[in-house]
Amino acid sequence: MPLTKYKGYSFRNRIFWAFLTICLLSIMGTSALSYFVLKSNSIKQSRTQLQIQSEASMAYLDYAVSHQQVQTGDLKNVLENKIYEISDINKHDVILYDLQGDYLLSNKDENLILQKKLPLGILNKVLRKDKRVDIESYDEKNKSNVTSSYLVLKNNMLVPIAIVYLPFYHSDGSYFELFNKYLNFFIILNVLLISFSVWLSLVMSKQLTGTLTKFSDLITQITLFEKELKPIKYFQNDELSSLVKSYNKMILQIQNQKEHLSAIEKEDAWRSMAKQVAHEVKNPLTPMKLTIQNFERKFDCEDPDIHEKVKKMSQSMVSQIDLVASVATAFSQFAQLPDKNDEVINLNQQVKEILYIFSDENIYIHANQTNIELKIDKIYLSRIIINLVTNAVQDKVDDRKSIINVDLEQINKRINITVEDNGRGIPATMIDKIFEPNFTSKNTGMGLGLTMAKKMVLEYGGDLVVTSDEDRGSRFTVTFPVNV
Incomplete structure (x- = not known):
């Protein structure tokens, strides 16, 4: 069957692109959701890890100053060796400041400490809140994010004696590494899904439009001259079955109307033909009657031309009878066409x-x-x-x-x-x-x-x-x- 040309997109193409668009939007939505879920989970894990590390470091420091009543000035002597052990165990630097924000000691060399005094804003915030304060920043040198955690260190009498600075370095590399790994599998899976979706949408659109085209062809073939209108055979129980039932019901009604109209037309035709036959037959009968009456009135057996007059009357009668026969023959031919031999x-x-x-x-x-x-x-x-x-x-x-x-x-x-x-x-x-x-x-x-x-x-x-x-x-x- 030749392809039908449509202006704009055909119904089949609209179904295909709609189905494919839904698949692509679903995949894009799933990808975006996965991205945000993984990122949120990474941040949550990072914060949980930061909480654990900071609590572990503070636990070691609290334990170190809990054996005696330590003041700020005693911290260098008490923690001079312990601070290295705490840093090694927890895998991050530990820096202590006094309550005025001045540097006290650290596991690192003092010359490597860039921040010798805490900013006044951070100092007041830490002392006022009396709980951990996190400041987010970015280290250009190490190309990583830095979470600076500030906590108050208290002695065994719960008196603040110092401010602890714990810098935690972390990057999004692990997150992106995980996401890229996930994305590779996700892309492979979705390429397969898209390929399957394209194939399925083509099959479904072809099947649907093929059925509709078949219905359309059958409908366009309906004419009043068609001897037999064939119903559509469709065995699926779906929306198209309603269309098929309506079509079959319609052709049944058309067939009934055709038969009814045919009967009316035949009746009218025969009435018209009967009138015409009567008219055409009556035309020669009238002169025949007049001829006979006139001959009877003037008949004279002694008339020497009687034989000639009888002959003329006979010829006239035969001529009129032939005319009646030709009328009957003509209407007989019109009433019934011969069988067709195509x-x-x-x-x-x-x-x-x-x-x-x-x-x-x-x-x-x-x-x-x-x-x-x-x-x-x-x-x-x-x-x-x-x-x-x-x-x-x-x-x-x-x-x-x-x-x-x-x-x-x-x-x-x-x-x-x-x-x-x-x-x-x-x-x-x-x-x-x-x-x-x-x-x-x-x-x-x-x-x-x-x-x-x-x-x-x-x-x-x-x-x-x-x-x-x-x-x-x-x-x-x-x-x-x-x-x-």
């Missing part, structure tokens, strides 16, 4: 053969292709062409050379047969009645030829239209769908 024909060659019977007329055949194929019954085609050409021949003007053009065209999915003449044409007041069964603008005939032609064209899902200019000629165009 076959693929070369329209160009077939039309030429049909027009052989009009060899005495000026008929010219034109075609835009050398071999236009059409599947149709030859008898039907012959009767259509003969009726149209006969109508064109009968329409000629005595003082004008009659020219009839028969054009055969195949354009895209349609085949056109045009019969054009230069005769009298059809008055505008009559053109709407040209295909009515009992209408004729001529002195002879029952007015059934064009009606029969159109009826046969409609049998093949085609159409027959007429355009005309009075005193210039008429143009009849038969259109068939390509069915080969």
